[in-house]
Amino acid sequence: GEDLFQLLWCPHDHESAGGAPLSMVKWRSAADLHALAPNPAPAPTSESRYLCEPCNVAPERVVEYPPGAELDLDQLEAIAEWLNAHAAEDLQALGLEPDDPEDPANYEHHFSVAQGTKVGGHVKWIQSASRPECTCGRPMDHLVTVASAEWDGAWERWLPMDERHVRELSRDQQRALQCAADLMLGDMGNYHVFICRACPSWPTWPVFQCS
Ligand SMILES: [Zn+2]
Numbered sequence: 385g386e387d388l389f390q391l392l393w394c395p396h397d398h399e400s401a402g403g404a405p406l407s408m409v410k411w412r413s414a415a416d417l418h419a420l421a422p423n424p425a426p427a428p429t430s431e432s433r434y435l436c437e438p439c440n441v442a443p444e445r446v447v448e449y450p451p452g453a454e455l456d457l458d459q460l461e462a463i464a465e466w467l468n469a470h471a472a473e474d475l476q477a478l479g480l481e482p483d484d485p486e487d488p489a490n491y492e493h494h495f496s497v498a499q500g501t502k503v504g505g506h507v508k509w510i511q512s513a514s515r516p517e518c519t520c521g522r523p524m525d526h527l528v529t530v531a532s533a534e535w536d537g538a539w540e541r542w543l544p545m546d547e548r549h550v551r552e553l554s555r556d557q558q559r560a561l562q563c564a565a566d567l568m569l570g571d572m573g574n575y576h577v578f579i580c581r582a583c584p585s586w587p588t589w590p591v592f593q594c595s
């Protein structure tokens with residue numbers, strides 16, 4: 385079977401992709417690949433903010449919960465009350481104040497959805513939630529997010545423990561780790577690819593959001 389996923393994109397603004405790169409998903413069998421051709425040089429007209437710097441990936445598995453943008457206000461209030469009552473130690477360890485349940489922020493930023501480039505899990509919506517619907521009528525599932533930054537303000541939770549020292553470095557040094565792939569999708573935006581695995585062809589659909 386196919387065990388290799390490739391996300392290719394055209395490094396220009398495309399109206400049809402919400403003003404973001406147009407992407408294409410390829411599934412391949414790694415065993416069928418032989419000598420890899422070198423990366424082609426980017427076309428001179430390419431947008432440099434859409435050209436990825438080669439960088440190492442050190443994946444970390446985390447448990448995520450649905451984003452606040454997909455829950456209603458009663459649910460968010462109940463979660464905030466629960467966190468205040470049962471997660472005092474976690475809040476303290478993260479240096480966070482308990483939430484005002486009427487205006488909760490801790491769950492959204494620190495207890496639900498991880499920031500950064502990732503496979504699977506939930507979407508860190510920057511705008512309102514806009515999960516696409518497949519042509520078969522089913523909601524599509526999040527497959528991959530390509531992010532402009534690995535963490536933002538909520539570094540207390542999502543910055544890996546062994547990279548915490550970067551908080552003491554200069555702004556430029558911090559940024560080199562925060563944006564290691566050197567992508568800038570709109571204004572610190574995220575590019576999400578959704579998939580429908582109920583359809584035999586596994587159709588995908590991109591959603592781009594930025595602030
Ligand atoms: Zn193009």
Ligand SMILES: [Zn+2]
Pocket residue numbers: 518519520521522580581582583
């Ligand atoms: Zn479908």
